[in-house]
Amino acid sequence: MMRALFVLVLASLFAVPALPAAAAAKEPPNIVYIVADDLGWKDVGFHGSDIQSPMLDALAKQGARFNQFYAQPMCTPTRAALMTGRYPFRYGLQTGVIPSGGSYGLATDEYLLPQMLKDRGYETALIGKWHLGHGKREYWPRQRGFDHFYGALVGEIDHFKHASHGVKDWYRDNTPLEEAGYDNTLFGEEAARLINGLSGEKPLFLYLAFTAPHSPFQAPEKDIARYAGIADEQRKLYAAMVSAMDDSIGLVLAALEAKGMRENTVIVFQSDNGGVRSALFAGESKVGDKLPADNGPYREGKGTLYEGGTRVAALIDWPGHIKPGVIEGMAHVVDMYPTLAAIAGAKLEKNKPLDGIDLWPSIREGKPTPRKEVVYNVDPTGGAIREGDMKLVWSAGLPGKVELFNIAKDPGEARNIAAENPKRVAALKERLIALSQQMVPPLLIMEAIKLTFGAPPIAAEPSTMFNEMGP
Structure with a gap:
């Protein structure tokens, strides 16, 4: 049936x-x-x-x-x-x-x-x-x-x-x-x-x-x-x-x-x-x-x-x-x-x-x-963004890593072309930093801190933690 x-x-x-x-x-x-x-x-x-x-x-x-x-x-x-x-x-x-x-x-x-x-x-x-x-x-x-x-x-x-x-x-x-x-x-x-x-x-x-x-x-x-x-x-x-x-x-x-x-x-x-x-x-x-x-x-x-x-x-x-x-x-x-x-x-x-x-x-x-743009994510450890065909993946935590891919030519992200495109990397990094200044701190991390150290209740305000460093 x-x-x-x-x-x-x-x-x-x-x-x-x-x-x-x-x-x-x-x-x-x-x-x-x-x-x-x-x-x-x-x-x-x-x-x-x-x-x-x-x-x-x-x-x-x-x-x-x-x-x-x-x-x-x-x-x-x-x-x-x-x-x-x-x-x-x-x-x-x-x-x-x-x-x-x-x-x-x-x-x-x-x-x-x-x-x-x-x-x-x-x-x-x-x-x-x-x-x-x-x-x-x-x-x-x-x-x-x-x-x-x-x-x-x-x-x-x-x-x-x-x-x-x-x-x-x-x-x-x-x-x-x-x-x-x-x-x-x-x-x-x-x-x-x-x-x-x-x-x-x-x-x-x-x-x-x-x-x-x-x-x-x-x-x-x-x-x-x-x-x-x-x-x-x-x-x-x-x-x-x-x-x-x-x-x-x-x-x-x-x-x-x-x-x-x-x-x-x-x-x-x-x-x-x-x-x-x-x-x-x-x-x-x-x-x-x-x-x-x-x-x-x-x-x-x-x-x-x-x-x-x-x-x-x-x-x-x-x-x-x-x-x-x-x-x-x-x-x-x-x-x-x-x-x-x-x-x-x-x-x-x-x-x-x-x-x-x-x-x-x-x-x-x-x-x-x-x-024209996709923001894959922004968090305290880094982020990723695509503008047109160019995609930046930035791990800002130590030791740090920057990758740039041309998604149209390389959808499998096999070739990092960051070293060949420093100006594009800088521009995309700047965009991620600007977005990070609008970021509310991750509630998962804030709750973990609260449970571990007895910190104040979770706040949901835009973060200023990364204004100088970026994400």
Whole structure:
């Protein structure tokens, strides 16, 4: 029955003709924003993987794939950037992730994406992973603009036990929930149930944040069986997790079709960062030395400022409004806040100054994006920035290291050309120093200091620590 359902969904996706780009609908469209967790750039069928992802592949064929879509190098910063349209260094979430024992969260004076869409008249829901604050209820999703929440608050859970360090982390709204099942399957089933129960009086904003394929590498036996031919056990489990996520996306697409909502639904998909290539960034679960993610031609992975950690698989689809193909030019997750605001007709009045750019005109017209700069990150140890094709990666801590790459000619960042371009290096360093003077000290570090030395409570004020030295 499930296979027959997926065949029908795929048939409907591929049957939609390539229509010319159209203006935004008079009535706000539904928005389904899907985020994978630690997915390698190449680990989807539409980037040439042997992992089965037919639902995502169909969306990529019908819609538009981003050629250069950037996220932050780790998941808390990326999710914060999506919710605010602002770089995480502006509110202290630029370093690491919120640990399971962390008491801090995304600043409550930020006007979040679900709050903006709720003010526009949307019904808002988060199904899946939050990871933007769990230590105080004021940081929880239902207190941040979501009408519905189902899933986990912290960053890493056992996918079957729904627990972190033996502590249950599974909620419906603000209430702990006891429930059996594989989390990434439950997310798809819950999303379909939500869609089926809609009254139709309001457009829907659904933020569907999977925990796949984040460690621990676990999947149902039926999904593992698909990859019996893969000898490496971790790669087999990882592939099964991606396919389980893709199946859940199929459930959502089928529900949208059955409800008559598919034609007026914008679907965005991205990973929160690149795939994990170092056990240092694999999370708190035990993993082996050979990690399974594949970032294709890009250097390294999650936790680093290289392309493998920050350039992610991404697409956008809206039948009849977006030309099938590839969106050329740089895009960053911060851009999705103003882009979705434009699509929804929401007002940008209560938000703080945005780093994001409205990409809807480019997407609608099938033209390259106008973005000329990407800030990969700024923190007390350094940063990275790209202007045009030139990218600077600066480790300012001792002993220090400066790397310059021409991303157009050298996307794999194999050749450091800093010594050949001293003026360009100086200019990009100067830009990073200027940004560091706007930086709020990392809350992770401030909390560690407080716990260790009994320092005053965490402050969220721009840093002056690096005015002389730079980041």
